[in-house]
Amino acid sequence: MSLETLLASFATVMALVSALLVVWQRSAVVSALFLVLNLGSVAILFLTLGGEFLAAVQVIVYAGAIMVLFLFVIMLLNPAPPKQRFASGPVVTGLTFGLGVVFVAALVRGVMSLAGSGQEMSAVGPGYGSTRSIGELLFTDYLYPFELTGVLLLVAMVGAVVLARRQHHEEV
Amino acid sequence: MMDAAMLKEIGEIVLRMLVIFTALFTGVGYMTLVERKVSAWMQDRIGPNRVGPAGLLQPLADGLKHLMKEDITPPGAHRAIFIMAPVLVLIPAVASFAVIPIAGEGFNLQDLGLPWDWTFLPYIADVEVGLLILLGLASLEVYGVVLAGWSSGSKYPAMGALRSTAQMISYELALGLAILPVILTTGSLRLQTIVEYQGGTWFGFLPQWNVFIHPFGCLFLLISIFAETKRLPFDLPEAEPELVAGYHTEYSAMKFVMFYMGEYSAMIANSALMATLFFGGWQVPGLDLPQPWMFLVQALAFATKTFFFLFLFVWVRWTLPRFRYDQLMDLGWKVLLELAFINLLIVAALVAAGVM
Numbered sequence: 324m325s326l327e328t329l330l331a332s333f334a335t336v337m338a339l340v341s342a343l344l345v346v347w348q349r350s351a352v353v354s355a356l357f358l359v360l361n362l363g364s365v366a367i368l369f370l371t372l373g374g375e376f377l378a379a380v381q382v383i384v385y386a387g388a389i390m391v392l393f394l395f396v397i398m399l400l401n402p403a404p405p406k407q408r409f410a411s412g413p414v415v416t417g418l419t420f421g422l423g424v425v426f427v428a429a430l431v432r433g434v435m436s437l438a439g440s441g442q443e444m445s446a447v448g449p450g451y452g453s454t455r456s457i458g459e460l461l462f463t464d465y466l467y468p469f470e471l472t473g474v475l476l477l478v479a480m481v482g483a484v485v486l487a488r489r490q491h492h493e494e495v
Numbered sequence: 496m497m498d499a500a501m502l503k504e505i506g507e508i509v510l511r512m513l514v515i516f517t518a519l520f521t522g523v524g525y526m527t528l529v530e531r532k533v534s535a536w537m538q539d540r541i542g543p544n545r546v547g548p549a550g551l552l553q554p555l556a557d558g559l560k561h562l563m564k565e566d567i568t569p570p571g572a573h574r575a576i577f578i579m580a581p582v583l584v585l586i587p588a589v590a591s592f593a594v595i596p597i598a599g600e601g602f603n604l605q606d607l608g609l610p611w612d613w614t615f616l617p618y619i620a621d622v623e624v625g626l627l628i629l630l631g632l633a634s635l636e637v638y639g640v641v642l643a644g645w646s647s648g649s650k651y652p653a654m655g656a657l658r659s660t661a662q663m664i665s666y667e668l669a670l671g672l673a674i675l676p677v678i679l680t681t682g683s684l685r686l687q688t689i690v691e692y693q694g695g696t697w698f699g700f701l702p703q704w705n706v707f708i709h710p711f712g713c714l715f716l717l718i719s720i721f722a723e724t725k726r727l728p729f730d731l732p733e734a735e736p737e738l739v740a741g742y743h744t745e746y747s748a749m750k751f752v753m754f755y756m757g758e759y760s761a762m763i764a765n766s767a768l769m770a771t772l773f774f775g776g777w778q779v780p781g782l783d784l785p786q787p788w789m790f791l792v793q794a795l796a797f798a799t800k801t802f803f804f805l806f807l808f809v810w811v812r813w814t815l816p817r818f819r820y821d822q823l824m825d826l827g828w829k830v831l832l833e834l835a836f837i838n839l840l841i842v843a844a845l846v847a848a849g850v851m
Contacts, residue, residue: 352576352645359638379627387634388664391641395660398645398653454624454684 331371338364351397355390362386374452503613511619519592523759524554526805533806534813557752564748571648572745580646581743581750584639584757587632591764594618594625596687598777598793602786617777617790618687625686626678629768630671633723636761637663640725643754644742655741658731658820665827666722672835673715676842677705677772680851690776702780706773708851711838713773715831720765722827724758727812731820766804767797774800 341361348354362385369378461469535542543550568577598617605612622628637660644656681692695703706713722729743754770776777793845851
């Protein structure tokens with residue numbers, strides 16, 4: 324077993340365990356922290372796959388910015404821990420079970436199609452996953468989705484500003 | 496089984512880590528002394544001079560004192576997170592040194608007259624996206640501060656933590672935008688490439704450092720790192736007249752010291768980043784010596800440049816008064832971000848036009 328396989332297995336176990344703990348914890352802050360751990364483990368998985376840029380961006384954007392804001396909001400609101408660990412009732416249970424079955428089926432189907440296709444996996448070329456190659460893809464093949472995502476984020480930002488301003492006016 | 500080649504590689508890595516981290520922690524210890532000595536000097540006092548010759552053993556005495564103090568966890572604290580927080584402050588700051596290059600090329604230990612055929616490389620890890628790793632680690636530094644404030648279960652630390660989160664997130668944007676022009680002209684995120692790019696001179700005397708190409712980027716980065724390290728004039732998270740000591744109010748003994756070690760490590764890391772990105776890192780124009788001397792002189796040059804910025808940090812702290820919190824936010828969002836963005840657009844246009 325090479326060092327990379329060992330690291331990848333370790334990161335996989337970490338990702339799974341921390342993901343479980345995210346839903347299992349009662350304290351919202353501790354949950355959020357396990358989500359950070361989960362994101363970090365996924366970043367390590369990216370690294371073992373040769374995606375240095377993706378790994379770094381995963382840490383900067385998700386762990387460094389989004390989760391910090393999550394924590395910030397949780398601490399400001401300071402919600403009381405729920406009395407029950409999970410919501411229950413026939414509707415919720417049925418829905419959860421149904422969705423779970425669909426999800427697992429989709430996952431199995433996806434893995435099966437990869438394994439049974441007889442298609443040989445081609446080796447990736449040098450520079451695969453590098454900053455340069457990702458940048459080139461984003462600005463050539465995926466230019467329109469990329470720009471549209473930008474517009475979407477802008478709309479969200481303008482919306483947030485409008486909502487915040489309106490409330491401000493009503494108070495005054 | 497481990498063969499000789501693997502053993503050699505592990506040996507080299509361990510040696511590099513030992514040397515670089517020992518240098519870093521010695522630097523952290525002595526920065527506290529520099530801070531006290533320089534502040535004394537600026538205020539016409541003598542400063543610490545009792546322990547050792549000219550007070551040089553003061554950091555050791557301080558460390559020993561804190562090790563022996565009582566370690567208190569307040570009753571309202573969330574115990575596990577309370578213990579974890581100081582570690583989370585220290586680790587990202589120290590880890591950033593893994594990617595910073597301290598010299599141009601490695602040398603063989605045999606050049607020093609040692610019996611081992613090992614190469615001493617000028618960095619712990621040579622990463623293609625080194626600069627992004629640095630930014631990522633810097634963005635993780637917030638966690639320690641936020642969790643320290645929250646887990647203390649007390650109001651002043653919570654206020655300090657909220658302030659610091661808002662501050663660090665605000666200034667991270669300006670910091671990233673200040674660095675981008677350098678990446679545009681260099682075309683690489685690898686720190687060693689960025690430093691190598693700054694070799695040579697213009698007109699035979701002016702070194703080709705990025706500061707002369709990107710004076711504004713350099714200025715914006717300097718302001719941002721003052722806010723990122725929470726130093727005066729931006730030390731609102733621990734403003735003592737308002738918040739006692741901010742997020743680390745409830746900490747005592749060695750945990751308290753770890754916050755300070757984290758702060759000084761972050762200061763050294765950011766000073767090293769300034770030196771690397773804008774002041775040529777280890778570059779000394781026109782230097783040509785046989786190894787290991789080349790390595791030593793370059794490492795010394797890098798340390799000197801880093802120390803210049805560390806001195807600047809101390810100098811500013813004891814010179815300027817503190818900002819108000821709304822002024823801090825206004826400066827970050829309404830001034831610095833826009834100016835850094837305009838700077839980036841201009842540089843991008845010049846690069847696209849082929850001028851730079």
